[in-house]
Amino acid sequence: MRIESRLKELGISQAELARRVSVDQSTINGLIRGHSRSSKHLHRIARELLTTAAYLSGETDDPKAEVPVQQLDHVERELLDLFRQLANDERTAISLIVRRLVEGAAPQGVPAYPQQPTIRSRRRDSTLHDEQHTYRARA
Template sequence: MGLGERLAERMKSADLSQSELARRVNVTPQTIGKLIRGEARGSIHLHRIARELRTSPEYLTGDIDDPTAGAPPILPERDDIIEVPMLDLAYGMGGTFLEDDDPEVRHEPFSTSFIRRYTKAGPEHIVFAEGIGDSMAPTIGTNDLVLIDQSDNHLRMADQIWAFSFGGVGMIKRLRPRPDGSVAILSDNPSVPEDRAVDDELHLIGRVVARVAKL
């Protein structure tokens, strides 16, 4: 079975509709539909999809045949440790295609006190990703780790830094709502021109709440 068939099979087993799975993972139903129909080879959200379906990303992609093997346990949050997904896929500072990428995901333990400096979100809603490119320099540089709070997915304040999909391309930029209903996409690097999103072109993935960089 391919990704689409395995996804549909696990959705049936978990008694989840396409719209309900999309709601839980914080994507559009169209994104789930593309995966089921085989129009996308993978998704940045595959680890969260697998978690909701009580299986592993490896099973969904066909690397293993046991749906229970490698499934991340749904553990209660401990007082001292949070397991955070580490995506081996950089949200491009200048844009990286999301839907056709199949990111490898591993989980790393972080102290709860460290994570809680930046977000109160539950472990299932946070993820680390690596930046590529210089369009957000000097704020975010290549190989910097960014902590993304996926529970924060509503644009309430101007000029915060967000991870988002714009025309099917993943980006990390500042966003500024405009009076005409559009959203300005801003880079910290002054040499990168402003872009503009209108209508439903922009899908928020989560707010960037922290950056970890080497000295």
């Protein structure tokens, strides 16, 4: 398996790869060490390593062969996976929130980002004020 070399090329640890593809690190380690020759997760592993299962298993020597041109990063894929688990009305609500955030306006019922908080100091007390809360801390 060529997993270890791809990990080094991309600067990703075994633990991080395992987290991204939702498997135990021992699964990744087993593939690297040759304890396992294949895995039902190989396609997801290959996607995270920006290559193909065929390259990882040695069927081809070209790491970019058959890789789609545009790849989603792991955060985008995670968001998409979570989004797909939502009911249709929840998807609509999330879409509205994201559109409004991109446009710079908070959706109805969602507080806007507060202005820069101000800090007022008194002798040994520090007070942080924002639009909704006051926080006190002893120095």
